[in-house]
Amino acid sequence: MNLTAETVQSTVPVTILHLAGDLDAASYLDVIAIAKQHIQAGTKNLLLDLSEMRFMSSSGLVALYSIVMLLRGTPPPNPDEGWNALHAVSREVESASGFERHLKILNPQPRVAKTLNITGFDKLIQVFTDRDTALATFVD
Amino acid sequence: MICPMKPVATLTIESNVHELARVREFVAETAFSLTDNIDAIDDLVLALNEAVTNVIVHGYQETPGPIRIEVGKDHHSLFVTLSDQSPAYDPTGAPVPDITLPLDQRKPGGLGVHMMRHLTDTLLYERTPDGENRLTLIKYIPGDEK
Numbered sequence: 001m002n003l004t005a006e007t008v009q010s011t012v013p014v015t016i017l018h019l020a021g022d023l024d025a026a027s028y029l030d031v032i033a034i035a036k037q038h039i040q041a042g043t044k045n046l047l048l049d050l051s052e053m054r055f056m057s058s059s060g061l062v063a064l065y066s067i068v069m070l071l072r073g074t075p076p077p078n079p080d081e082g083w084n085a086l087h088a089v090s091r092e093v094e095s096a097s098g099f100e101r102h103l104k105i106l107n108p109q110p111r112v113a114k115t116l117n118i119t120g121f122d123k124l125i126q127v128f129t130d131r132d133t134a135l136a137t138f139v140d
Numbered sequence: 141m142i143c144p145m146k147p148v149a150t151l152t153i154e155s156n157v158h159e160l161a162r163v164r165e166f167v168a169e170t171a172f173s174l175t176d177n178i179d180a181i182d183d184l185v186l187a188l189n190e191a192v193t194n195v196i197v198h199g200y201q202e203t204p205g206p207i208r209i210e211v212g213k214d215h216h217s218l219f220v221t222l223s224d225q226s227p228a229y230d231p232t233g234a235p236v237p238d239i240t241l242p243l244d245q246r247k248p249g250g251l252g253v254h255m256m257r258h259l260t261d262t263l264l265y266e267r268t269p270d271g272e273n274r275l276t277l278i279k280y281i282p283g284d285e286k
Contacts, residue, residue, distance in 0.1 A: 024157070024161070024189065057160075059193065115255070118259070119255065
């Protein structure tokens with residue numbers, strides 16, 4: 001998995017994380033760590049560009065959920081506690097009442113989009129196909 | 141024996157999350173030699189990835205152990221059989237999350253097992269007399285002529 005970042009000025013500053021490669025149990029901790037670095041450095045809005053991500057498993061969903069928690073300022077599920085982290089994700093997705101305001105997804109490839117869809121993550125995190133449209137939805 | 145289907149290729153790995161990419165590549169390449177149905181192959185690869193991850197993380201708890209993956213085709217179905225020697229675990233018996241209950245009454249359900257069920261047509265599990273978990277994931281490929 002290759003990760004690069006850029007920060008752009010839209011209505012508010014937005015950090016775009018470009019995730020390329022496979023997001024699975026071997027790489028998801030790296031994604032959480034990079035996102036955590038940016039959030040601790042002051043990032044409040046994240047757009048995940050998944051256009052070059054070829055594969056995402058449930059481990060990747062744990063990473064997405066962890067980033068949601070970090071942006072909310074609440075502790076993420078502890079991956080060291082094992083796959084119980086996934087149970088927290090399941091409960092969160094089932095109870096989602098709207099999209100996250102500070103985390104969005106851009107251009108997932110079809111099979112990554114399918115992973116988001118069959119697990120309900122596309123009801124928790126809004127998915128866009130146009131970068132400018134996605135950036136414009138960050139307002140605070 | 142609940143899975144008499146004959147595989148066309150076998151891969152054995154050590155339990156390690158860094159082997160997952162090799163498992164996915166092996167299953168995808170073998171399955172593509174058996175069918176042109178890319179959607180079915182993608183579903184089976186993702187479902188198997190979840191199953192192997194469960195074995196590595198839950199079964200062997202990230203300690204060494206062998207995992208065998210066999211791929212084949214039986215009439216109009218692709219199948220993958222996963223064998224390991226970790227403690228007995230039947231993912232086909234895991235509870236299905238009831239999302240109609242209030243939050244505080246729901247039992248947690250793993251996304252990995254949910255995905256395996258959603259992406260395959262049949263999951264078969266047996267604990268063999270030799271002390272192996274054998275999980276077979278079957279994906280129906282209607283109209284396949286390859």
